[in-house]
Amino acid sequence: MAVRDGQSMTAALDDVDAQLRPGVQALGFHALRWLGRAEALRQQLAKRPPPPEADALLCVALALGWSEADAPYTVHTLVDQAVEAAKRSEATRHQASFINGCLRRFLRERDALVALTEKNPQALWNHPQWWIDRVRKDHPEHWQAILQANNGRAPLILRVNERKTTRAQYLRALAAINIEASPVGEQGVILANAQPVQSLPGFAEGHFSVQDAAAQLAAPLLLNGLSAAGGNGARLKVLDACAAPGGKTAHLLEYADCEVTALDIDARRCERIAQNLERLGLQARIVVADAGQPGDWWDGQLYDGILLDAPCTASGIVRRHPDVRWLRRPGDIAQLAGIQAHLLTTLWPLLKPGGRLLYCTCSVFRAEGNMQIQTFVAHHTDALLMPSPGHLLPQIGGEATDFPDNLMREHDGFYYAILEKRSL
Numbered sequence: 001m002a003v004r005d006g007q008s009m010t011a012a013l014d015d016v017d018a019q020l021r022p023g024v025q026a027l028g029f030h031a032l033r034w035l036g037r038a039e040a041l042r043q044q045l046a047k048r049p050p051p052p053e054a055d056a057l058l059c060v061a062l063a064l065g066w067s068e069a070d071a072p073y074t075v076h077t078l079v080d081q082a083v084e085a086a087k088r089s090e091a092t093r094h095q096a097s098f099i100n101g102c103l104r105r106f107l108r109e110r111d112a113l114v115a116l117t118e119k120n121p122q123a124l125w126n127h128p129q130w131w132i133d134r135v136r137k138d139h140p141e142h143w144q145a146i147l148q149a150n151n152g153r154a155p156l157i158l159r160v161n162e163r164k165t166t167r168a169q170y171l172r173a174l175a176a177i178n179i180e181a182s183p184v185g186e187q188g189v190i191l192a193n194a195q196p197v198q199s200l201p202g203f204a205e206g207h208f209s210v211q212d213a214a215a216q217l218a219a220p221l222l223l224n225g226l227s228a229a230g231g232n233g234a235r236l237k238v239l240d241a242c243a244a245p246g247g248k249t250a251h252l253l254e255y256a257d258c259e260v261t262a263l264d265i266d267a268r269r270c271e272r273i274a275q276n277l278e279r280l281g282l283q284a285r286i287v288v289a290d291a292g293q294p295g296d297w298w299d300g301q302l303y304d305g306i307l308l309d310a311p312c313t314a315s316g317i318v319r320r321h322p323d324v325r326w327l328r329r330p331g332d333i334a335q336l337a338g339i340q341a342h343l344l345t346t347l348w349p350l351l352k353p354g355g356r357l358l359y360c361t362c363s364v365f366r367a368e369g370n371m372q373i374q375t376f377v378a379h380h381t382d383a384l385l386m387p388s389p390g391h392l393l394p395q396i397g398g399e400a401t402d403f404p405d406n407l408m409r410e411h412d413g414f415y416y417a418i419l420e421k422r423s424l
Helices: 011-012 023-032 035-045 052-065 075-088 092-116 120-125 129-137 143-150 167-176 215-224 247-254 267-280 331-350 368-377
Strands: 157-158 181-184 189-190 208-210 237-243 260-263 286-287 303-309 351-361 383-385 391-395 414-421
Touching: 011 023, 023 035, 023 052, 035 120, 052 075, 052 092, 075 092, 075 189, 075 286, 092 215, 120 129, 120 383, 129 143, 143 391, 157 167, 167 181, 167 208, 189 260, 189 383, 208 247, 215 247, 215 303, 215 414, 237 247, 237 331, 237 391, 247 260, 260 267, 267 286, 331 351, 331 368, 351 368, 368 383, 368 414
Parallel strands: 237 260, 237 303, 260 286, 303 351
Antiparallel strands: 157 189, 157 208, 181 189, 351 414, 383 414, 391 414
């Protein structure tokens, strides 16, 4: 109900009792991954939608039980517990017999009802129709694989803090307590089965951070080949714009000796940056301000490198945030693309000649990636687009097949462009 009302799942979970939260998240994520199918089935069972509370409960039960192979519980248990839940809530008590009738009919006619929903694209792909159409237009060769990947569960991926240990040492530490893991990317470790991160070896000591393999590309892409203006061993001066919660800030500091300004408009999320850096034994200058208003925070010193992880639709990280597809609206793409263009144009003058700006979004939509950068380069003659990964598609790889990091397959959807500032 919260997601249908426009609230993020993350925020809604914050209101749940801490002991219940893991179970509620697991059930909620499953329901959101199969909400398109559940809504199509509910339309078959009840042409007119019931009150919101009853509809939400009914759709959760249908999402959990529509596929016998994927159901976390037996369907009879789901029906029994859904009806029991309806009876216990003041909001749904009078709908308990209706919910019971719908679910009993579903049990009797499941195969036929599911077959009827196969003709509905939203049921088939579990995304809004406009989202399906957009992905199909942007990625005509891969749209089905992208949508299918979005409905899977994302694995737990760690980035080893090489200031404290090595990946080989950390893999041995995991193996010593029978946790199966394997390397991914340059510094990443992927766990065969997700674990509570606080229980993993070296968490308190800052031996690792949780970060998707695609996001782990940011620091190397910006820093490799970048030298501080003036040379003579000077430290790189780097701006991490839109930095919270600080994963990429930390990686920049782990990867090279540099002075990092971590900037974000959200004060509470900036506290997260400070907490993460403290655990990892790292330091940055943390500033609460709007990256699009440099007059409020910039000291006038040009940067060697700028990381712009711009606000976006998050259409590439649907595996980790299955609510995103149901929260977004078609107009959000153009609105966010406008913010991205403003940030690019505003931050570009803060870069030294010879310096680099890495533009990235966790989006698969071209308006937030390739089209954004092509427009920027066309209007800025001092901007040179360097060899870059471009669009990384979830669990598929990258479109720029000549770029070595694009051979990696296990990652979220991302876009990367490296822009070098030429002297005119």
